Amino acid sequence: xxxxxxxxxxxxxxxxxxxxxxxxxxxxxxxxxxxxxxxxxxxxxxxxxxxxxxxxxxxxxxxxxxxxxxxxxxxxxxxxxxxxxxxxxxxxxxxxxxxxxxxxxxxxxxxxxxxxxxxxxxxxxxxxxxxxxxxxxxxxxxxxxxxxxxxxxxxxxxxxxxxxxxxxxxxxxxxxxxxxxxxxxxxxxxxxxxxxxxxxxxxxxxxxxxxxxxxxxxxxxxxxxxxxxxxxxxxxxxxxxxxxxxxxxxxxxxxxxxxxxxxxxxxxxxxx
Amino acid sequence: xxxxxxxxxxxxxxxxxxxxxxxxxxxxxxxxxxxxxxxxxxxxxxxxxxxxxxxxxxxxxxxxxxxxxxxxxxxxx
Numbered sequence: 342x343x344x345x346x347x348x349x350x351x352x353x354x355x356x357x358x359x360x361x362x363x364x365x366x367x368x369x370x371x372x373x374x375x376x377x378x379x380x381x382x383x384x385x386x387x388x389x390x391x392x393x394x395x396x397x398x399x400x401x402x403x404x405x406x407x408x409x410x411x412x413x414x415x416x417x418x419x420x421x422x423x424x425x426x427x428x429x430x431x432x433x434x435x436x437x438x439x440x441x442x443x444x445x446x447x448x449x450x451x452x453x454x455x456x457x458x459x460x461x462x463x464x465x466x467x468x469x470x471x472x473x474x475x476x477x478x479x480x481x482x483x484x485x486x487x488x489x490x491x492x493x494x495x496x497x498x499x500x501x502x503x504x505x506x507x508x509x510x511x512x513x514x515x516x517x518x519x520x521x522x523x524x525x526x527x528x529x530x531x532x533x534x535x536x537x538x539x540x541x542x543x544x545x546x547x548x549x550x551x552x553x554x555x556x557x558x559x560x561x562x563x564x565x566x567x568x569x570x571x572x573x574x575x576x577x578x579x580x581x582x583x584x585x586x587x588x589x590x591x592x593x594x595x596x597x598x599x600x601x602x603x604x605x606x607x608x609x610x611x612x613x
Numbered sequence: 614x615x616x617x618x619x620x621x622x623x624x625x626x627x628x629x630x631x632x633x634x635x636x637x638x639x640x641x642x643x644x645x646x647x648x649x650x651x652x653x654x655x656x657x658x659x660x661x662x663x664x665x666x667x668x669x670x671x672x673x674x675x676x677x678x679x680x681x682x683x684x685x686x687x688x689x690x
Contacts, residue, residue, distance in 0.1 A: 357655035364659075368666065379673055386680050393688035409689070566688040570620060573681040580677050581626040584670050588630065591670075595637055595663020598656040602644035605652050 354605065364594035371587030378583055385576050391555045393569045395540055401464050402543055407556025409565055410548050412462040414537040419454055422507040427530035429455050429495055429560075431474050434504055434512050437523040444523075450512035451475050455493065460539060460548065469539055470549035472558060479529050491550065491558040494568045495529040502526070531562045538565040623682040627675025634667035 398408040416428035423432075431453035437446045453474035459466045478492045502525045504514065531537070540559045542551040550558040561568035641660040645652060 355653045355655070357653075357659075361655065361659060368662075372666065375670065375673075379677070382677060386677065386684065389681070389684045393684050397689070564690045566685060566690045567616075569688045570616065570685045573623070573685050574619070577623055577626070577678055577681055580674060584626070584630065584674050588667060588670055591663050591666045592633070594659050595667065598659035598663065599637060599640050599644065601656040602641060602648065602652055602660060605656070606644040606647040609648055609651060 354601075361594060361598075364590045367590035368594065371590065375584065375587050379580070382576055382580050388555060389569055389572055389576070392540060392559070392572075393565065395556055395565070398462070398464075398543065401462075401467060401546055405542070407540060407542055407551040407554050410460055410462055410467060410539045410541065410543070411564070412460040412467075412537070414458060414531055414535045414562065415461055415466065416456075416458040416533075418533055421528055421530050422452070422505040422511070422526070423499060423501065423528050425499075425528070425530055426533055427454075427495075428533050428535070429453075429458055429493070430528060430530035431455070431477065431479050431493065431495065432508055432529075433479070433527045434508055434514065435525050435527060437525070439522075449524075450508070450514065452508060452511050460537065467543065468547045469560070470541075470547055470558065489550075489557050491560070492568060492572070493529070493559070494561040494563075494571060495531040496535070496562050498527050498529045500525050500527045535562045536564070537562045538568075540565065620682045620685045623678035623685075624675050625678070627671050627673070627678050630667055630671030630674055632671075634664050634671055637667065638664045 395407055395409045398410045414428055419427050419430065421427050421430045421432065431451065433448055434450040434452075435446050436449050437444050451474055455474055455477065456471035458469040458471060460469060472491055472493075476490065478490045479495070479498075502523070504519065504524050504526045508514075508526050509516070509519070538561050539548050540556040541548045542556060543549075548558070550556070559565075559568060637660065641657075641664060645657060
């Protein structure tokens, strides 16, 4: 930080200490990395503008570029592995293992039911084309959602450990392996009677993903704003984390330089 | 209500960085006023560079946070 010996006698205070060249290099790297990252994030924000600005569906035919269908979510009454009532659910078994000095969490198995759903819209019940649970995004990761994976926001998730018996059986998990690492079961579910919004195109009376554009069949319980908020938060987290990381050496170098200046100023005041 | 507060907090990281840059600018200027050209040039350059870069990063983050908050709030509930 502050040069060894600071402004002490025997050192030329006007010569930049060596470590500042290294700080300068890291600052340069930070600037070079942040510019393209912000460019990508701006594109993501534009994508969110398009999703949030989808028009409300005006009829069962929908809009060619995609529309927002709203209504009550209906489906076969189901029970999740946690014993909760649902019309749609996704359950994920995760394992956290040691990786070097830290840990890494991996998805081991995904269960669920997203089929047979329909939306009770003002212009009649419209079936929703059902994606496979493995093909949907439930974590709110905008990088995956933008790659035309439908995002299903089914409501707040519940995480439990140990893994429910039904999930162990359906996933055919090795019970001996369960004793070793840290396992958890994360469940997302839409309760019966939930109000939901689906971004898609209507084809033959069925709400499905549009051939192009942002309306790829995203489903959000509680309205599309909830889903957009999760994706916006994910975008901002990436931006804030990277900016802080990349600003670290700028802050270190800048703060040290300011301390050197203040020390010099105090000395000058003492001399005058 | 809590959701609204969360959205309104989006510009905060950018504001925090901007506040840091402003504080750095003030202390740098105070020190430079006192030194009147006798200061180590490298320290003055470094302090100014840090203020400019942190200010730019703060503005960019503030802009992104504000834009994202606006996007969320304009989406029909």
